[in-house]
Amino acid sequence: MICPRCDSKNVDLLTKAPVDDAWEVYICETCCFSWRSTESDDIKDPEKYDKRFKIDSSKISSLDKIPPIPELIKKKD
């Protein structure tokens, strides 16, 4: 299986439906995108996922950090 948003192969089964085996939810470990097996093709299919919302996995690490990580306080002895 491939992530519909960033095309990563690093995809896991997140959970199955608590009742009736109604669906499964998958998650991409690269871009954190998650989707349900019963959603429409333009959510699940990498070819049909809207290009405006596709994510280039090589650019994830350069996204803004909110909030910024502060300096560590040095412990006094």
Add this chain to the structure above:
Amino acid sequence: MSYRDLREFLEVLEKENQLIRVKDEVMPEPDLSAIGRSAPDMENGPAVIVEKVKGYKNSVALNVHGSWQNHALMLGLPKDTPVKDQFFELDKKWSDYPIKPVWVENAPVKEVKITTDINLFDVLPLFRVNKYDGGFYISKALIVSKDPEDPDNFEKQNAGTYRIQVKGKDLVGIQPLPFHDIAVHLRKAEERNEPLPIAICLGNDPVLNFMSSTPIEYVQSEYDFAGALKGEPIELTKSEQGNLDIPARSEVILEGYIMPRERRIEGPFGEFPGSYSGARLQPEVKIHTITHRINPIFENLYLGMPWTEIDYLMALNTSLPLFRQLKRDFPEVVAVNAMYTHGIGVIISTKSRFGGYGKSVAMRLLSTPHGMPYSKIVIVVDEFVDPFNLEQVMWALTTRVRPDKDVVLIPNAPGMPLDPSSEPAGMHTKLIIDATTPVAPDKARDTELLDVPDKVDYWMNYLRNTMRKEGDK
């Protein structure tokens, strides 16, 4: 008040014909999102209980705050109370701050306790709120955290609303924007490389969600304000870990901690200005304990192109602090309407002490903590114009504004990054429109306002009663 928690408020709504039960089984997508979009677009904006969602155990409540009728009932007022009257009632209750909470044993939210094999999907019917959201979101949470430097200080404890993206069975992402109180707590924890304990409280007394989205001061307690709004104390209890004070009558509490000095991708997410906000690197929360009531109701909200539930929730609680801050220095101010797009647009009603006064009032608004970054378009109207009545405001714009004198631009001023027109993001040009009647030494053409005819009160009553009698037949 005639309710103590979400369940009792839903009963009030049902009695007042402000609640719809969907008994047919629905799909999580796209049905829950579509229901959340539709309800506030209906004339009376009812809350909706969806009893059965495919694959899940529990029910969902949507649009609990999503109309002026529901908002009035939250404040204990008749459901047809006009917005301006709700504003003044809120102002009155605000003065009763603080009413301290009480701590109770055997809290309903502790009926069920889960500490092993945690799976959020077992308890919460999670769903995608808008199509291109990065995942399933919890949009209506009250999140409790303490100041790590002063953990015993009750007032420095914060209860705020921050968006939550589900990223695992026991893992969620959170958005602590730097200017919000939880970011202060997180900074102090991260400076020490310590986890920050939090409690994500879902399905609350509606007054608690109202307060958790209100911009009060850092050393003020949302619980003490909620007590003031209710005229009676909120019931609290202690979290299982982290010594946090949590509402005793919530439906579900997710306890966990923000992992220090880590950021992972979160978003995008459809936001209140009606557009998506992009993906960023944000903190994550490990959930270690869930407590909940038997048959918990999952309360969540749809947000998107205004107006949706969130616009009702953030309407008067944005207006009121701005009104109070202005009133302190400008006693002539009558009311402030900051309910358009979370205060990006503001209408102020004031009496003018001398010529040009309207502009000064607008400039004061633009130097308040919220108004400085958020407010982009400020309209000032006379004291007899209801700023919550846009027909009257349009009258003021069309009959009182001299564009050459009354319209002012202030370029390159502080802005709000979620405003998609701010360019660069977080900066914008301010627009002030002074739509007040000129007073000395300013000059205007002589105009005389029309009075209402004598006996209008008598005939208004007469006509209303006649209509009521016809309706009874």
